[in-house]
Structure formats: C-alpha cells, structure tokens
Amino acid sequence: MKDKILRLLRNREEFVSGQAICSELGVSRTAVWKTMNQLKEEGYEIKSVNNRGYKLVESPDLVTAAEVKSLLNAKWIGEEVVYFDTTNSTNTQAKRLAEEGAANGTVVVADCQEGGKGRRGKSWCTPKGEGISFSIILRPNILAVNASMLTLVAGLAVAKAVKEVLDVDCKIKWPNDIVSRGKKLTGILTELSTEVDYVNYVVVGIGINGNNLEFPEEIASIATSLAVEKRERIHRADVIAACLESFEVLYERFLETEDLSGMIEEYNELLINREKEVRVISSKEEIIATAKGINERGELIILDQNQKEQMICSGEVSVRGLYGYT
Ligand code: BTN
Secondary structure, three states: OHHHHHHHHHHOOOOEOHHHHHHHHOOOHHHHHHHHHHHHHHOOEEEEEOOOEEEEEEOOOOOOHHHHHHHOOOOOOOOOEEEEEEEOOHHHHHHHHHHOOOOOOOEEEEEEEOOOEOHHHOEOOEOOOOOEEEEEEEOOOOEHHHOOHHHHHHHHHHHHHHHHHHOOOOEEEOOOEEEEOOEEEEEEEEEEEEEOOEEEEEEEEEEEOOOOOOOOOOOOOOEOOHHHHHOOOOOHHHHHHHHHHHHHHHHHHHHHHOOOOOOHHHHHHHEOOOOOEEEEEOOOOEEEEEEEEEOOOOOEEEEEOOOOEEEEOOOOOEEEEOOEOO
C-alpha cells in the first residue's frame, strides 16, 4: 500500500485528496492517514492541507521495497521486492528465497551488505546509505551452459540505465564490469542452481557504487561512484528501477534466442577495449592481442599477434588494458 500511495502522489503535481486516494486504492481514510504518518517518519516530506489533501514535496534517498516499487514501470520484474536494512549479501538472501519458492522476477535489495560477495572469492563493499546492491531471481527455461550470458545482459542493462537516468557515460569492461572514466562503477555476480542440465534458478547480483565518496584502500585508485561522476548525490532507487526496467527488456530479448545475438551491436558499442590492445591472462600464459568485440555467445573475439582470431571465455581468462585496470 505504501508503494501505491507513493506512486499516486508522484504522478500528481498538485494535492491529492484523501478521498481520491481512498477510492483509487480501495482503502479506508484511517489507513491512508496512518501510511502518510509512516512515510513522514521515514523521511518523506509530505504536505497535508485541510480540504486539499496531500502533496509529496521530497523523497529521501531510500532503497526500500516501497520506494523502488513506486518508481518501477516494468511488466513482471520487481513485482515482489524484498528489502533489508542490513544483510550479509543480497545474493545469499536471494538464493535462500529462491530455494523457498520465490517467484521469477523477485528482487532483493539491501541498504547495507556486511558480507557482499564479488567474483573470484573477493568481497564487495556496500556501505549504509551509499551503495546500491540488489539481486534478481530468475527462473529461465534455458540450458545451464547458456546461463552465464545473463551476466553480460545485466552489464549492458546497467550501462544503458545509468546513461538514461543520470546521463553518465559508461563503458563495459568485458565481460561485465561497468566503468566510467576508466574506473569501476559496477560489479555483477551471477550464481546458478542447476540440476544436471536443467536450470533451477539464477540469481543475478548487481552492485553499483552509488553515493560512495570514499573506497577501501585496495580499490581506491580503480573505483568510482555515480555521485563522484555526477558531482552530486544521486537518488539510488531511481537507478535500481531504471536497471530493472532495462534488464527486463534485454532479458526477454535474450530468451528469444538463448544468446546475445539481439544485443551484440549495443554491447560492442560500449565495449571499452574494442579495437584496442589488451593483455589476455590465463593460468597457462599471457598474450597481447587486439579485442574485436563479443560474439553471440558473449565470448570475446581477439586477434592475436599472428593475426589469428581466437574466442575467449570469461571464466577462463582475465583481460586487462596494457596500462592498467581497463
Ligand atoms: C565483482 O566482483 O565485480 C562482482 C560484485 C558483485 C556485487 C553484488 S552487490 C549485490 C550482490 N550481492 C552480493 O553479495 N554480490 C552482488
């Protein structure tokens, strides 16, 4: 009900009468009054004037289920949003909920993660009131081998959403880091539950540096945030809603072919290393090559120094620019 009231207030520039809210949402006057008081306590600035009703003047930078849902214009994603003030990791919570039967499209959001997980066993830091951390539960009917492409779908979705909602120009560092001015803005961790060849569920976890102005020492030189890029605080729920909307569109496109053929051009246009020399590091060797772009399976096409084309998979190698992180 909170999300519905917030959405209603947001859609009207003028005062909305208590009566209009009651009849539109089919709830009592007392219920509306109580919800308005709760929202005010949470930090929403709501003007209430006798005989005119209510007007939303300002929203706090919350990432609660009500705030995210009230901003979201999607078909099925985020119909259910589960919010934690503080949790270990939204991916861990999403996996638990998925095991308990949570529906396709359920989103888990946290204001603070105390045990945020990164790729390759690293940690991911989500300070309270600053970071943007959410995980999407998906139940796709796809082959297990194709599920890893969802990480690239999510990367593209975030890059597009950030451009659209904040006009921040991002690039993608294959396979799925989003960078701005060469520094990392976003990380994505996809986890799977499979049975032989059947995908039980997928959890796509997205971490974006939102209002962070400082970073842990070990990443300080390679990390940035939306607030740093915009030079002002941003409203985190707007970013989450935009990412979910953008992901929904691209995910449906992915499902049509079970590969990335419907988004290769868009992805390659944002690829930071495209037509540049990169260092390809595997457990066996390190080679210098030119990155050409991804193919429909999300593999990076590279041209080695003998002008031989090779396809590289994200699980096996890491790619660095010649002069640093990107
Ligand atoms: C990376 O190493 O770049 C991936 C970082 C992924 C972090 C996100 S934050 C939301 C979700 N919950 C987690 O514990 N990790 C992912």
